[in-house]
Amino acid sequence: GAVVSQHPSWVICKSGTSVKIECRSLDFQATTMFWYRQFPKQSLMLMATSNEGSKATYEQGVEKDKFLINHASLTLSTLTVTSAHPEDSSFYICSARDGQGASYEQYFGPGTRLTVT
Amino acid sequence: AQKVTQAQTEISVVEKEDVTLDCVYETRDTTYYLFWYKQPPSGELVFLIRRNSFDEQNEISGRYSWNFQKSTSSFNFTITASQVVDSAVYFCALSEAHKGTYKYIFGTGTRLKVLA
Numbered sequence: 001g002a003v004v005s006q007h008p009s010w011v012i013c014k015s016g017t018s019v020k021i022e023c024r025s026l027d028f029q030a031t032t033m034f035w036y037r038q039f040p041k042q043s044l045m046l047m048a049t050s051n052e053g054s055k056a057t058y059e060q061g062v063e064k065d066k067f068l069i070n071h072a073s074l075t076l077s078t079l080t081v082t083s084a085h086p087e088d089s090s091f092y093i094c095s096a097r098d099g100q101g102a103s104y105e106q107y108f109g110p111g112t113r114l115t116v117t
Numbered sequence: 118a119q120k121v122t123q124a125q126t127e128i129s130v131v132e133k134e135d136v137t138l139d140c141v142y143e144t145r146d147t148t149y150y151l152f153w154y155k156q157p158p159s160g161e162l163v164f165l166i167r168r169n170s171f172d173e174q175n176e177i178s179g180r181y182s183w184n185f186q187k188s189t190s191s192f193n194f195t196i197t198a199s200q201v202v203d204s205a206v207y208f209c210a211l212s213e214a215h216k217g218t219y220k221y222i223f224g225t226g227t228r229l230k231v232l233a
Contacts, residue, residue: 032218032219041228042225043223043226044223046221091160093162097219104150104213104214104219105150106212106219106221108161108162110159110161111162
C-alpha cells in the first residue's frame with residue numbers, strides 16, 4: 001500500500017515554455033502533498049506544502065508565480081513550472097501524507113527529472 | 118530549531134566491511150518521528166525505517182540495524198557486511214507535527230560507496 005506515482009518520469013522542454021508534473025496517491029487519500037526539488041549531490045529541498053482544496057504554502061525563497069501548485073482532489077496534485085529556464089533543471093519529487101489520523105510519514109513518488117534547454 | 122545533521126558527506130568502504138552512518142537531530146517537540154531513506158542512482162527514495170520518539174528499542178533488519186538514543190539525539194544506521202548494491206546516498210529525516218504540517222527535515226545525506 002501507500003504508493004505515490006509521478007508523471008512524467010523525465011521531461012525535456014525549451015526555455016520559456018511551461019511544464020506540468022502530476023503526483024498521484026494510488027491507494028490512499030492524501031490530504032497533504034509536498035513538493036521537493038533536488039539539485040545534483042544535494043539534499044531534498046522542500047518547495048511547498050499543499051492541502052486539498054486550499055492554496056499551497058510555499059517555503060521562503062520559492063516563487064509561487066513560477067511554481068504553480070494545484071491540489072484539486074485527495075489523490076492528485078500538480079506542479080507547473082511556468083516559463084522554465086535552464087536553472088529550473090532539477091529533480092522534482094512529490095510526497096503525500098495519508099489523511100487518516102495524525103500520520104507523520106510521507107510517501108514519496110519516484111521523481112521527475114526536468115531538463116530545460 | 119529543528120535540524121538534522123549528517124556529518125559524513127561521503128564514506129568509502131570495501132565490500133564486507135561494516136559501516137555506520139551517523140545522524141544527529143534537534144527538536145523541541147516531545148513527539149516526533151525519525152526516518153532513514155536510501156536513494157540509489159535512479160533517484161527514487163527507498164524507505165528503510167521509521168521510528169517514533171517513544172520507542173528507543175534498537176532494530177535489526179537483515180544486515181541493517183539502527184541505534185536510537187534520545188540522550189544524545191542520535192539515530193545511527195549500521196550496515197553489516199556491506200555489499201556493492203548498498204552504494205547509494207542515505208538520508209536521515211525528522212518529522213514533527215509543526216503547526217499540523219508534518220514537514221520533513223532532511224539531513225544533507227551521506228554518500229556511501231562500497232568497493233568490490
